[in-house]
Amino acid sequence: MGQSQSSGAPPAPGGCGAPPAGASPLEQGLHTVVDAFYSYAAAPGPGQPPSLSPGAFQQLLRHELSRQLTDTGASEAVTALFALLDANGDRRISFDEYWQLVAWICQVIRHRRYGEAPAAPAAIATTAATAAAAIADAAATASTEMASAQPGDGE
Template identity: 75%
Template sequence: MGQSQGSGAPPAPHSDGGDGGGRPGPPPGASPLERGLHAVVDAFYGYATVPAPGRAPSLSPGAFQRLLHRELSRQLTDTGASEAVAAVFALLDANGDRRISFDEYWQLVAWICQVIRHRRYGEAPAAATAIAATAATAAATIAAAATDTAALARPGDGE
């Protein structure tokens, strides 16, 4: 598992502009990248459950395998093989809690993007440690920016 098999068609946007669960989707006129980012987040939360009161939603091993098989079978090989899925799960489960948090899931997204980049543009994928360091830095920057919700609510600033 872990090899990209090429890209499939992008998911169809939700007709109500959201995820069907009352949460807002991408804004009207969103770019393909913005729609894709919403799809990445929505995919995680579509399979995630809350493991205990007060804990953030996360993926159990079974939910993780369903997500891989249903959402990424064109990007990853062996998504139906329990051993292969368990190996990827173990790599992603950084804190060893037998759950995949959104931050751990994001590592998978980064790895797949690196493989797509390599296959489509011929650039060598970055080492996993470099991806993890970059993702951690990006997450810290985004978390700091998220505290200023007013800044995030003003699309188009800085143009």
């Protein structure tokens, strides 16, 4: 294992560049995950890295994850999920915080396809009890969905 292979060319503006020629489906998917974040992210100020505002986060959920997450149009559910992921409380979702969401969704897919129990994202362990209470409804929806899904149902 080593560093990521690159063609040496700088990435295209606003993106991480195309996957290398002959990239595997996994490599293509990783590029897609990264590019999705940067398609909605903007720098909040000079010299600051791009991140998602609450509005951009809701747009990303609606347009990119509406088949994986329920209630992406419900502002209460989006606000609760935003609070869960915003580990540093800056009212922005950084790439690292977004990655927690991606990891959680992968855990849910893993559960649905292979029947293994999904692990909670690291953000849940560090979030205050009040934030956990705020997401109880969203978690109940996800639990009901996971309980009704059958392993190996082709999803």
